[in-house]
Amino acid sequence: MKTKLLTLTLTAMSTAALFAAEAPKVGAPAPGFSLSDSGGKKHSLGDFKGKYVVLEWFNPGCPFVQKHYKSDNMQGLQKQFTGKDVVWLTIDSSAPGKEGYLTADEANKQIADWKMKATALLLDPDGKVGHEYAATNTPHMYVVDPSGKLIYSGAIDSKPTANPDDIASSTNYVKVALEEAMAGKPVTTPTSRAYGCSIKYAQ
């Protein structure tokens, strides 16, 4: 009985410790990872040393994600920056059976339907990478600089609504961070409060 309680406590504590793993801090090295994309190809963060990398947490069912895709805002950004040699990784951490979970085929269909322009759509059904980054929202955005340092973490823009009409009047933090970093300037807003749907992680 006592041992059982102890085991339980220890399990609870280690789980808590796992989840309580601190969110990666802006200015610190971005946690490394390796994930398969919708075509089955492996991508590691380490492969992209020397390039800016954008991480975008994704759930096609989430109205906040839809806000930026149905308005072509996200695809526009993806196109603009991949055109400037930026690696754009869209990551889906929805667990199987939950909203936003995509099989490889569904993912490819989604890319075609929405004309997504990301470098790759990575599948993270066990949520490991999502937890590594302490990602909580879709969309939740991160920018990694060529040295592997995290330079932005947070929302896509300054207006936390699901209304596409607000995009025009908002400040896109990801765009600003990339442009400032590329110009050698410090990032004005390196951290913001992400907004959107909660990521549909496994239990």
Place this chain on the structure above:
Amino acid sequence: MSALRGLTLFLALLLLAPAPAHSQKYQGRELVDSRLLADVSSITPGQPFTAGLLLKMVPGWHTYWQFPGDAGIPTEIKWQLPPGWKAGPIQWPVPLKLNEPGDILIYGYHDEVLLLVPLTPPAKIDSTSVALAAEASWLVCEKICIPGGAKLQMELPVGGESTPANADLFAKYRARLPLPLPASAQSALQWSRNEKGFRLTVTDKSLAQSAGVDFYPLPESATVIGHPQRQGGADGSIVFTVPIEAAEKSVQSLDGLLVDGDHAFSIAGSRPGPSISAIKEGPSPNGESGLAKLLLFGFIGGFILNLMPCVLPVISLKIFGFIQHAGDNRARIFGNGLAFTAGIFAWFIGLAVLMIALKAAGHEITWAFQFTNPYFIIGMSAVVLVFALNLFGVFEITLPASATSGLLGWSAREGYAGSFFQGVFATVLATPCTAPYLGTALGFAFAQSAAIILLMFVAIAAGMSAPYLLLSAQPAWLRFVPRPGPWMIRVKQLMGFFLLATLLFLLWVLGVARGVDAAIWVSAFLLALSIGCWMFGSFSTPVASRAQRSVVLALILVLVLSSGFYFIGNKFGASQVATSSMTKDGWIAFSPERVQAELAQGHSVFVDFTAAWCITCKFNEASVLESAAVKDAFARYGIVKMKADWTNADPVITKTLKQFGRVGVPLYVLYPATAPTQPVVLPELLTQTLVLDHLQSAAPKVAATK
């Protein structure tokens, strides 16, 4: 485009749901049922009441609190009220803390919530009923999230007997609103911040001993935080740590709720620096009555300036002035009183105009700022010395004969001019003393428009000159003053020594500000100036020939200018701003960071904002702060003593003074370790009892029971 879309949506919603309640359909289910309600059956003009947005969620789904947590969006209400109506902020019932898979923490409401909004109708309503409309928008989530919204309206009759409506529902959610934290428990909360996060220590026994007590944060939008964690602290206290992902340096604490089971207390973290409302002393000036009150404070402050220690040397001068007047006729005495008053007004109005001009030029202007400028002090020293020499009889000021001839009442005019100048002179020496009230009044005035600054200074001038004007109008009160006679020469000379004492003080200020050498160079210039005065008095008398007078005047000019150029321009100009020599005898130099550091370690801190040229400060220090009893109390209670030396107008100190609504010294602030965000401001004239009482109240409990 968006207006058109909104209109289409509105029309569609109207067709779908003609009733005031609106629904949100998802897979054939209504997710959220929304409705506007009021807690009264009819509106009484001018009488505030409470409206409510009732949201009913289907089981399993939730909407969000004011701070949604890791994800989600708070519910919003945009009112469309008739003209003259006012809506207050949403009063949010205490939310549920919900955990979603993947350690996503959110704050929201299941099943049903009533968001309360205070509404105030105008005092006069012409129609018999009023339609109140609002656009509500929310995010509702279960396994997925769906944004929803509705245009809602309620129609209420105006007038008649107003009875409570929806009483049960409003009562239920009113009971779930957080309560303000009892004053007694305020001191039981302490915030600190380090690189990793905020730290809230709760020492209140009833709260700390409750197993379920939790902290729900309400961070500002630019503050990004992690999940609050609860820990047990030392001696039964509890500690909440909130990791920081992003927060401005100035943010030292968070607003939020201390939730304990069914009830919750609303706690407001301190704003950067002490907010005026957190300071116990001082009225919060607003509106016209605030202005009237402040003008009164200005008047009283001006009056008290006459009694302040820093005016003492000049008071004797003024008394001498009245003795002179005693022999004159009434009209003349009153004329002199008016001239003296005019002098006071001229100085203050001149100062006000200068302040307004400098304020417009964007400078950081503070009360007594002129005394932080060494050249002003040199100028003052020269004036004081010349006056003293004049009183000693080294030289006489006489107007050229041409000005005297043909003019009747010459002496009267000279008297008025003299009185006018005395008024100016007395005031110049008085300004560095911010008398009680004056600090508050001026702190307020500097944030105001030019007109109010001017008014404020006029009020001070009126206060300061009132007694003189009264005495000159009622010269009967002067009958106690001795008759004029040869003794007046002796009194005059004695006054000269008082002025020399003032000069010593000014030189000491220069010494503190710029070092001993600098003070000596200024003295050398003053010596040359004295010789100039002597030459003027001895060789440039009215009986001397015009040629002689010209030569002497030219020589004086050469002497004063060349010595001024050499001693002041050259030698003094090269001197450096001296480092403060005031930090000794257990006093340490003030810095805002140092205060925070000491408070973080649980030490109470006393700060003496002072300056070498502030006689009130020196008086307080010598008679109270350095007295054996007070020194002993500082040591016994372990209170950290800091000195903020403003002699050279240190900008950091200027900023801190401003945070307390002050524009000058002295200022005495006690930061109790038990309530570091609520510094106590002590009056500007200290007494031992007063300081001892305050020190004891800030003493750590353990030490006090020893």
